[in-house]
Amino acid sequence: MSQTRRPAPLLPPEAGRDLPLLTVCAILVFLACLAVIGAAGTWRASDAWTGQLASEITLQIIPGADGDGEAAAQEAGQLASGLPGVISVEIRSRAASEALLRPWLGRASLPDDFPLPRLVTLNVDPDDPPLVAAIETLFDDAAYRVIVDDNQLWAAALARASITVRWFAIGLALLVCGAAAAVIAFAARASLSMRRDVADALHLVGAPDRFITGLFQERFFMLGLKAGIAGALLALLAAFALAELGGTAGAIFFLPSLLPGWGAILILPAAAFLSGLVAALSARLAITTALATGWT
């Protein structure tokens, strides 16, 4: 007999039977990870947007019927630069205004006399921005019309949307975790029924319930761990592929890029651990309940 004998696992290996369960759990982890990655991307993009909106105010300069748009934009910029809270002024060219219309009008050139509004961007102190009313008062007597885009309204709406998306994703992830826990609990009960001989034999040689529960808990923790790694890895690959191949980066300029950052790699160990933990806890609960109600 070998002197280095190791005790055999008390629960028989059931690799063949575990495979479908592993697949289901990996799919659930995949969905949960996608929800989390999506929420994180939305959050990051929303933060970037709201930060930019809070530090910029846009003036639309609409010249009069015979007015010179370039001169009006220059004058408006000069006037606005004197306001407290304005850090700098950026006068956008006519080409920049045309670029904004390109998705709707195509690449055709507009006639030179087309009254295209010109844009002036005010870079403002986000902590102490000038009041919209104060800006509007500046141009009361101007020969051109000025529309002040109050970005704060956008920022607030965007922040609300971002929070909604975030909570929706968290809810979705929790729902998927709950589904995984229910699947594991069902599988753990089935596994106990199938290995009743083991549980009986262990009970009769004096094993307490926690000993038997520990065996199943360990098995399902490992299963959850494997499912977590597989599901998270697939979700990361899917997120990168979606963002790179069919995603929003550069394709539609006003949508944020959902390309996950390098920090998303952290989802791999986190998902594996959480998946193992959920699997272990639900198996423990199911087996403890089954033992307490089913055996002497």
Add this chain to the structure above:
Amino acid sequence: MDQTQPEPHRDPDAGPAVRFDNVGMRYGRGPEVLSDISFELARGSFQFLTGPSGAGKTSLLRLIYLAERPSRGLISLFGSDTSALARDDLPVLRRRIGVVFQDFRLLTHLSVFDNVALPLRVAGQRVSQYREDIVELLNWVGLGERIDALPPTLSGGEQQRAAIARAVVSRPEILIADEPTGNVDPEMARRLLRLFAELNRLGTTVLIASHDIALIRSMKVPVLELAGGRLTTRTRAA
């Protein structure tokens, strides 16, 4: 057959290892399979339990090793009323009882060595602590060459010996055996009885359920006889 009567270990100050007072038992809502059973197994005693098939022998053994609870009456183990035991108290009591099941109940995915080691493993011992003892015990029961075999590859007699080795490996205070020599040849039956007798000399209370009249007579120990779920006689074999 070994004709030597075991010399029971007795502690006059201790209560009985097992005590039944007017115990009745039924499965579910069925009829009583055991009725008005009262007896004691003194600590260190060696007794047989006999009776025809269906008399209730296995049910009575199941009550002793706490696999069932009585429908009525009182059962005490080592002086403790088992009806007052909490579920968490059962494992500690069960570790003091070794059981040889009629159907062996070996775990088919574990080797003979691992099956026999089960009670020690559950008690928290490491392989290095019990390896030599198990090898010695398996040699004693004639399974030294089958140590790594899986139960499905063993004959009925070999499985029975493995089950006996598992029951005695932790030197239990009570040993209960349900037809432990039913599948072995007479020579091995004598050998196994010597093992039980040796354990009894060391203080283990032994109760063996058997149909084998010759075996029972060979030991010259008290016999409990069940018939129709009732304890009919309690005699010393001639």
